[in-house]
Amino acid sequence: MSEFQENRIDRRFAKLRGEGRKALVTYIVAGDGGLDNTVPLMHQLVASGSDLIELGVPFSDPMAEGPVIQKGHERALANRVSLRKCLELVREFRQQDSETPVILMGYANPIEKMGAEPFADAACDAGVDGALTVDLPAEEAGPLSQLLAERGLRNIFLLTPTTSEERIEEITRLASGFVYYVSLKGVTGAGHLDLDSVRDNLARIRRFTDLPLCVGFGIKDGASARSVSEHGDGAVVGSVLVSAVGAAADGAAARDSIADLVDEIRTALDS
Amino acid sequence: MSDSDAIDFSAYPDAGGHFGPYGGRFVSETLISALDELQAMYTRLKDDPEFIAAFDHDLAHYVGRPSPLYLAERLTEQAGGARIWLKREDLNHTGAHKVNNTVGQALLAKHSGKSRVIAETGAGQHGVATATVAARLGLKCAVYMGAEDVKRQSPNVYRMKLLGAEVIPVESGSKTLKDAMNEAMRDWVTNVDDTFYIIGTVAGPHPYPQLVRDFNSVIGREARRQSLEEFGQLPDALVACVGGGSNAIGLFHPFLNDGGVKMYGVEAGGEGLATGHHAAPLNDGVPGILHGNRTYLMEDEDGQIIETHSVSAGLDYPGVGPEHAWLKDIGRVEYVTADDKEALDAFRTLTRTEGIIPALESSHAVAYGLKLAATMKRSQNIVVNLSGRGDKDIFTVAAIDGIEV
Incomplete structure (x- = not known):
């Protein structure tokens, strides 16, 4: 397999572009709300209009997350969810969904523990389409990115309001699938979105890459998702979903509230 | 002796902050520009005679x-x-010894023009040393401390408060030093425009292990x-x-x-x-x-x-x-x-x-x-x-x- 091999992420963005629609990327933490509930939740996300799923791999020290997603990680860890378990969940999801792209979003240490090459093999085998490893910036990501690319997986990188143009150039050279633009200075779920800054920065990034640009951090509802995606190719929604999973009494209740939230955002994005 | 006889230890870390396979900079992109800025400033100042003289003066007369x-x-x-x-x-x-480092980093904070410093602390010694230099320079100071440690180390908590620092108990994870460090990083990402993060040990992303060592x-x-x-x-x-x-x-x-x-x-x-x-x-x-x-x-x-x-x-x-x-x-x-x-x-x-x-x-x-x-x-x-x-x-x-x- 090669890095040019067609990938579900590329296919999905091509389709969305063809339809003139924006991508809705949704994030939940694997194993949050119970191990048995994760795959049904993933199917619910798709049924309600999610285009790509970012599956959070729980870590004991999720440095870039705000309080809502931190709690999601803690709940998942209480259910003893390991990286291997996350890969099993993706494999199970793939039994019924062979089209929706799944990205693993997590931290470097569980991958380091498993070993980069065994991880890359296992992720490819399970039906994962890409990885975003939060604490592997461009200067440290090389070896893992290479292994994933060789197996046809995409390497998703973050860009931020403070990323210099030299770095944008360097990172977009390594990036594939799409670019995740962090809309603000802060952690996930923060609440001080500045739309002018998002517009200007996306324009700045666009000069360096043709990859789809998705905007995340601080996207809470249909209105904010719609505003940020006007300047890019999609929106990433995480904290509100993780919050809903945390508040739900059981799996069915979690699916119901996720369905409502995603449906509202999808409608706003398509309107 | 060993192979290490051939190594010039003063040449480490390398430009990326590596000591052999260790060190480096494993942080979210959200922190990179702040670390670049700190590294550029430290590279400029560490051999600057005026900066060295100011540090030596503080070590002699304050420490x-x-x-x-x-x-x-x-x-x-x-x-x-x-x-x-x-x-x-x-x-x-x-x-x-903690104060050697906080005096040095406080000088960096002053040069950066930032008005607020933050720190993580376990037992409270680094928190106290940071609150101390912050008081001396008139900087706002917030110290993150695991909620468990806040309970175990109440005299140091009070000391930091006397010095004018805000002590923020951290309730996440195991509620100890490692979680305090996570939380301080999150604060820094959010308030990077006006905040200098004074890390208390030779860990963290490059250039911290180097500059804390040097001080x-x-x-x-x-x-x-x-x-x-x-x-x-x-x-x-x-x-x-x-x-x-x-x-x-x-x-x-x-x-x-x-x-x-x-x-x-x-x-x-x-x-x-x-x-x-x-x-x-x-x-x-x-x-x-x-x-x-x-x-x-x-x-x-x-x-x-x-x-x-x-x-x-x-x-x-x-x-x-x-x-x-x-x-x-x-x-x-x-x-x-x-x-x-x-x-x-x-x-x-x-x-x-x-x-x-x-x-x-x-x-x-x-x-x-x-x-x-x-x-x-x-x-x-x-x-x-x-x-x-x-x-x-x-x-x-x-x-x-x-x-x-």
Whole structure:
């Protein structure tokens, strides 16, 4: 397999572009709300209009997350969810969904523990389409990115309001699938979105890459998702979903509230 | 000796902050520009004569340096071997080596023009040292401290409040030092425009392990000069406790190129290595990635960071500075342990033989120094880093003795 091999992420963005629609990327933490509930939740996300799923791999020290997603990680860890378990969940999801792209979003240490090459093999085998490893910036990501690319997986990188143009150039050279633009200075779920800054920065990034640009951090509802995606190719929604999973009494209740939230955002994005 | 004879230790870390395979910069992109800015500023200032003069001035007149190199005669007699010299970092302002680093980073903060400093703290020593320099410079100060540690270390919490700092209890994760560091990073990402993060140990992303080492290297530079003055040669061995490892690297670094000087880093053996209840990643951990660098860690089979144990809160950390990880692998420094009981025994021994109450952290170094001295000749010299004083620990020791203070 090669890095040019067609990938579900590329296919999905091509389709969305063809339809003139924006991508809705949704994030939940694997194993949050119970191990048995994760795959049904993933199917619910798709049924309600999610285009790509970012599956959070729980870590004991999720440095870039705000309080809502931190709690999601803690709940998942209480259910003893390991990286291997996350890969099993993706494999199970793939039994019924062979089209929706799944990205693993997590931290470097569980991958380091498993070993980069065994991880890359296992992720490819399970039906994962890409990885975003939060604490592997461009200067440290090389070896893992290479292994994933060789197996046809995409390497998703973050860009931020403070990323210099030299770095944008360097990172977009390594990036594939799409670019995740962090809309603000802060952690996930923060609440001080500045739309002018998002517009200007996306324009700045666009000069360096043709990859789809998705905007995340601080996207809470249909209105904010719609505003940020006007300047890019999609929106990433995480904290509100993780919050809903945390508040739900059981799996069915979690699916119901996720369905409502995603449906509202999808409608706003398509309107 | 070993392969390490061929290495010039002053050339590390490399431009990316690596010590061999360790160190580096494993952080979210959201932090990179702040680290770049800090690194550029530090690169510009570290050899600047005015900056060096300002740092030296503060160390002399505010911290009270140089700290003495004291021959502990009765302690030496008790060990029955090599002469034991104590490097008296306990006599610094605020009572530990931590202030060497906070004075240095405070100067960087001042140069950066930022109006607020933040810090993480475990036992509270680094928090106090940060609150102290913040008060002196009129900077706003917030200290993140695990909620469990806030309960265990109430005198230091009050001290920080007296100094005008806001102490923020951290309720996430295991509610200890590692979680305080996560939370301080999150604060920094959010408030990067006006905030300078003063990390307290030689861990974290590049350039922190380098600059914290450089600021603490005054310990080793003084000890080297004092050794030549006091006994006309370099010491045969150096001993220091290792949590994150800032006092140890501060003592060791100026001697690393002196191949004849043996070095021992003493990790917290807790209830014993075999029990798993300890804080000794170099002795019983594996390499991994946490808090912005690759180093030895205490973790489970899934790569999740596990809780550590030590009677001394300042050593209760699941990682260790990346330079130590590298010095272990190449064999330049030997890393050993002293368990809770050995540290407590050494605490009492030093107090009764020399009239010096050591911090429980430093007591680990004293414990190993006593053992080591006994195996050496009377003509030989050991320097033990007495990194802090034990006033803060009397409640812990009293509780172990069943006494209410």
